[in-house]
Amino acid sequence: MAAQDPDRPGAPAEHTSWRTRRWEEVAGPRGTAGTVQLAMIPHPEPGVPGLPGRWEVSTSGALTLTATAADGVSLDGRPVAGAVDVESGSRVDLADGREVLVRGREGTFGIVVRDSSAPMLTRLRDIAHYPYDPSWVLDAEYRATPGRAVEVERLTSPRSTERVPAPGDLVVGIGGREHTLVVLETVPGLRLVVFTDPGSGTDTPEIGRWLILPPGEDGTLRIDLNQVILPHHVFSAAFPCPVPLRENHLPVVVDAGERAPVLDPNGGAR
Template sequence: MSTEDSGHPSVPVEYATWRKSRWEEVAGPGGKAGTVQLAMVSHPEPGVPGLPGRWEVSASGVLTLTVTAADGVSIGGRPVTGVVEVESGSQVELADGRVCFVQGRGGTYGMVVWDPAAPVLTGLREIASYPYDPSWVVDAEYRAVPGRTVEVGRLTSPRSKETVSAPGDLVVELGGQEHTLVVLESVPGLRLAVFTDPSSGTDTPEIGRWLILPPDEGSNLRVDFNQVILPHHVFSTAFPCPIPLEANHLPVVVDAGERAPVLDERNRSTVTEPDKKGQDGTMEPELTEKAVQYLRHLEKFDFASMRAMCADTASVWHNDGKGEQTIEENLEQLKQMTGGGAALRYDIVRQFQKPDEVLQQHVLHISMPGGSGIELPVAMYFGFKDGLIDRIEEYANMTPPDQGHVTDGS
């Protein structure tokens, strides 16, 4: 775990204790970083892909496992053969070192498969976090919205959507302004605010971070943004975490809580995409995240960071009639936008990835100083070379005639 707060007199004991328990949750036995598979089995469908033996649930709701001695399976340290009953809470040890944790009720059982040799687990050195700041412990209001559901995206491959319970809103004042976050409850009793902020895609993951609300204590809450955590998906792609709702974007930087996982240099070569390490020792994002990160830099008019993400040979093409440009020419054109006071926001609709290629659809929102606004549907292609952007192609649905010309935003 990170030691940047250790011994600091202003850090509460409760926070230090939470950091230790959080590290165990991620990197300890059965922790998130070692999770390689999530599976479910229920009657009458038998079998669990990737696991030895035959798993099945009887009509009466009993889970059994049928294995041979050659399978090398143990339950609670005891080798088993034949047909054995697997109770909820059991720990099934496999011959290759993986461990399957079983939980279930009502005839449906879930399995969490944990691998002590998982690349992220073996390479994880710490969870980088912002320094503890007591000003991020704030009063908030929970406004119940009984029966409400929302459709959220899931980080599955391919991406999927699911309707989940959204039983309330968290209303909190940050930076002198009141903000409202939709609260999800896909797991009963776990109220979760999944949010993004201006740091998302740069200092923190593009897929946002989580604020877990304290147990139900009525409408008045005390929430601690120092305990904001990274989504499980950051440590293992086995977790189909929710994608943040557009409504849950905070316009202020939440420089509190967890920032990014940090991997040991010795494990760099064993970590595969999207868990590869960057030069700074943190997890390097997959190409889809890099594409979005490039646009987040543009939203901030951070042209130096944009250029750093591109290869020396990078070129740009867009359908505005200007033809081919070098990356330097394109950035010079974009710099002209800063003088007009326009603000940009990119809302990602969908992405498709192949080796060294990303095709993305998004909506570009351009806000002018006078309050007028323009929305442009855009398709953008990113080509990569050695992890750097080498080609950008933009296909924009050009501005309607009554709204005038808008400088290209690629």
């Protein structure tokens, strides 16, 4: 791990620990920076673009991979020659060094393809961030909006739209004003605020930044904007991240949290 920008004196130990965990999430063995492809296994049409072998979901709901010895594919360390069932949690290694991680159940399976030589991963040295500032630890109110969904644009190529659950609003005072931000649930159980501010597109990404909310029901939440993170899409275009809603633009710069990836200008392996 590269040396990171120093925090202001007095940054709590839990913040330092959080940053260490966050670096692992991005640059570790299962990190977002090494992800090069996400896909759902189609049914009934078999196959995944860019992957060897025949991937298909059977009528019984099992995921089957059919490959030849020449494909150079192995499942959890065992060479594949013929048809094998692939369980959720399995790892498939490809001849070119990529690995495929499988998740799913009951006929619905998704795959994550990782490449240890992905350009972003090999060039990534750090995640620039604002110095820790305790004034960005705030009390906010979460107001549930059961059954609500909103139309969200996705960072696909070309861009697409999708109706996404929006289970609540986050009401928070910033810059002397109260602001109401729409909370999305792009993954079940994960409450996410995707926002922009006047620094978006200059000091931070134009596609905004994320605040992941702690679990809880209606009522007061303690939020820490020092833990605002960069969207997955910043580290890998494979992630079809949501575009910030217009109503989630804050008129005040949030000079807290992550700012941008720090890349080795000369490239090369880490």
